Amino acid sequence: MKVVVIGGTGLIGSKVVSKLNALGHQAVAAAPNTGVNTLTGEGLAKALGGAEVVVDLANSPTFDEAAITFFKTAGENVAKAEKAAGVGHHVALSVVGTEKMGVSPYFLAKQAQEELIRGSGIPFTIVHATQFMEFLRGIGQSAVVGDEIHLSHAYIQPMAAEDVADAVTSVALAEPANKIVEIGGPEKFHLDEIIGKVLAFDGDTRPVVTDPEARYFGLRLDDDSLIPSPGAKLGSTRFDWWLENVPPPSKK
Known part of the structure; x- marks a missing residue:
């Protein structure tokens, strides 16, 4: 089966491409550095030719009001190309709590993306994931106030990128759920x-x-803002193991 992974050279996308190929599928990494640009539409038609599934892992480069332009423009271009190619399943990776965080420009943009997916007429599955463990250092850096780091005491249930990729791969190979499915880490902190x-x-x-x-990317958190609902599929990678065994990204 041919699966096009938009954002297929990124943290999660590169893992999903590798996992799909290892299972015997034809996974195509679609990203600007492979000649596919969802904002302009460049390369989309060619990449999606013969595809049965599209996995959209692309993210806005900013968290401000410009994010809505990114998600709407890219989403409309992808949906148009999917219809022309006869794609039967659109999978999108989004964020746990998106529907509860409407005061944030970024999450308003994610809500718009999800509405576009639901209204496209293409069978879909939207995966809501908790925050990735790989982004914890970035969260800390975003919370610097002078010589201190100011953070909420709200709960978070982070998930290793490897587990996110496993879950997305499984969803891509399953029948469209036509709803949101939630995934998260095995522990709450x-x-x-x-x-x-x-x-x-x-x-x-x-x-x-x-x-x-303290704000979380501009948002004031409640205790459960970043926590999945009961029944979410949980990854297996525990935080202490991840911290000891997954090195931080190299600084370029």
Whole structure:
């Protein structure tokens, strides 16, 4: 089966492409560096020719109001190309809590993306994932206030990128659910405490301050904002193992 993975050279996409190919499918990585641009439509028709499934893992390069233009434009271009190619299943990776975070420009953009998918007429599955463990360091860096790191005490249930890729691969090979399915990590932590553990492991001595007014990419969190619903499919990678065994990305 031919599966086109938009964003197929990124963190999750490259893993999904490898997993699909290892299972004997024809996985095509579609990204600007492979000649496919969803914003302009360049290369889409050629890439989607003969595809049965499209997995959309592309993300907006910004978290501000420009994100809605990205998701709407890219989504419309992809849907048009899918209809022309006769694609039978559109899989999109989104975020747990998207429907509850409407005050954030980024999550308003994600809501618009999901509405477009539901209204496209193409069978679909939207995967809502919790935050990736690989992004925990970035969350800490985004919360710097002077010489301190200010974070909410809300819960987070992070998921290893490898487990996200496994789940997305399984969804891509299944029948369209025509709904949202949720995935998450196997353990729940307080956001301030887990970031503190990562910083300590890295030898970063900056203090983590628990701040109920701290924003998470512009959003004030409730206790359950970042937690999947009961019944979500959970990954198997535990945080302590990940921290010890998955090296941080190299700094270029």
